[in-house]
Amino acid sequence: MCLVQRMYACTAVIISGNVTADGRPMIWKNRDTGNLDNSIRHFSGEKYSFTGLVDSRSGGGEVWIGVNTAGFAVMNTASYCLKDDDVPASMMDREGVLMYRALEICATLEDFENLLDTLARPMGVEANFGCIDAHGGAAWYETDNDSFHKIDVSGCEDGYYVVTNFSVSGDSRRWKGIERHITACSILRDMDERGEIGRIRPLDIIDSLSRSYRQEILGIDLVRDAGKFLSETRGCIADLDFIPRRSTSASVVIQGVRDGGNPSESVLWAALGYPASSVAVPVPVSVDNHVPDRLSRYPESDMDSFCGLSLWLKDRFIFYEDISSMARYVDLRYVLGGCGQLPPMLECCRSAEDEILEKFGTLYSGYVSGNISHEEYLEMYDSISEGFFDIYHSSFAGYIHGAEPLYIRYQ
Numbered sequence: 001m002c003l004v005q006r007m008y009a010c011t012a013v014i015i016s017g018n019v020t021a022d023g024r025p026m027i028w029k030n031r032d033t034g035n036l037d038n039s040i041r042h043f044s045g046e047k048y049s050f051t052g053l054v055d056s057r058s059g060g061g062e063v064w065i066g067v068n069t070a071g072f073a074v075m076n077t078a079s080y081c082l083k084d085d086d087v088p089a090s091m092m093d094r095e096g097v098l099m100y101r102a103l104e105i106c107a108t109l110e111d112f113e114n115l116l117d118t119l120a121r122p123m124g125v126e127a128n129f130g131c132i133d134a135h136g137g138a139a140w141y142e143t144d145n146d147s148f149h150k151i152d153v154s155g156c157e158d159g160y161y162v163v164t165n166f167s168v169s170g171d172s173r174r175w176k177g178i179e180r181h182i183t184a185c186s187i188l189r190d191m192d193e194r195g196e197i198g199r200i201r202p203l204d205i206i207d208s209l210s211r212s213y214r215q216e217i218l219g220i221d222l223v224r225d226a227g228k229f230l231s232e233t234r235g236c237i238a239d240l241d242f243i244p245r246r247s248t249s250a251s252v253v254i255q256g257v258r259d260g261g262n263p264s265e266s267v268l269w270a271a272l273g274y275p276a277s278s279v280a281v282p283v284p285v286s287v288d289n290h291v292p293d294r295l296s297r298y299p300e301s302d303m304d305s306f307c308g309l310s311l312w313l314k315d316r317f318i319f320y321e322d323i324s325s326m327a328r329y330v331d332l333r334y335v336l337g338g339c340g341q342l343p344p345m346l347e348c349c350r351s352a353e354d355e356i357l358e359k360f361g362t363l364y365s366g367y368v369s370g371n372i373s374h375e376e377y378l379e380m381y382d383s384i385s386e387g388f389f390d391i392y393h394s395s396f397a398g399y400i401h402g403a404e405p406l407y408i409r410y411q
Contacts, residue, residue: 013209186214269281
């Protein structure tokens, strides 16, 4: 059993500040993992403090996407085509440890490259690492136990670069996640053709990618064609090669700062749990801890937390129990069509996020415009963030208190 390979199916993108209207880059990761209970946590590192996504039960030392007080951000996706050595499995899977260390000590892409150059070999990784900094840097690093291959996103023609679970410098016969890569690229290409990339917001990325039920190999887009899909089927489909999956544990976007900007203007947006039953919450970057308590549960989440409630809604209304082959299907009736007088779950997500954005956006604009100090910004954030979970809970109240769970419908 110890020799079974863990196949994680993350999807991610870097959008360079060269193509955004305000010059601010963004990184997004749709995390897939066997550890579905995730939290956002703050750490005081060797040189920099940082905030990032962790497994809730983690005692520290690993981060799966994060940003520090120097404005440096890093994330990863697993790659399955780089390793060409006999390094045993017991020495692998150190990507989270590497990113934790990077957030402690790195301020620039050059710092990260120096870290990769000087780590002891073997590094214990087979991954694509995506980074941005506060100096216009944006790049992917396809990294194995001994070396790395850099892809400069700032120099890419489109200004963005999608990555799933393969590396272009690796063995093409072992590429994984090509289907999700094609879909994500198609979504972003369509947005680009409509002129939306330049004005894209973190919430647009989560909604357009992590809540997409588009699959380019099959040629379907179930959000766009929800009425037809629900009227002609039972609303259930195989959970195969969509960007959001049963194994999705979080969708996180980090919006950095323009070249030479103030790193404290960076914001991490986190939708913990399954994206179609979750709500994205902004978290500011700071030396001190300002992560809302309901985002930062340890050692496990409950229904009074963002991740816990999202997982409860997911298990009750979106995925069947693991009986026979039922676990292989996703039921989109509530997600796309609602329940009785209740709106679709996607509308519940958007309604709550609009309200959170209105509250946070006003505060944030006041800070970046210089009308309030950094201390006032953080103090006021602490005050309004206490109500974010109530907004989430209220938006899904009908599902929480009255809707019929899935298991009754197939027993």
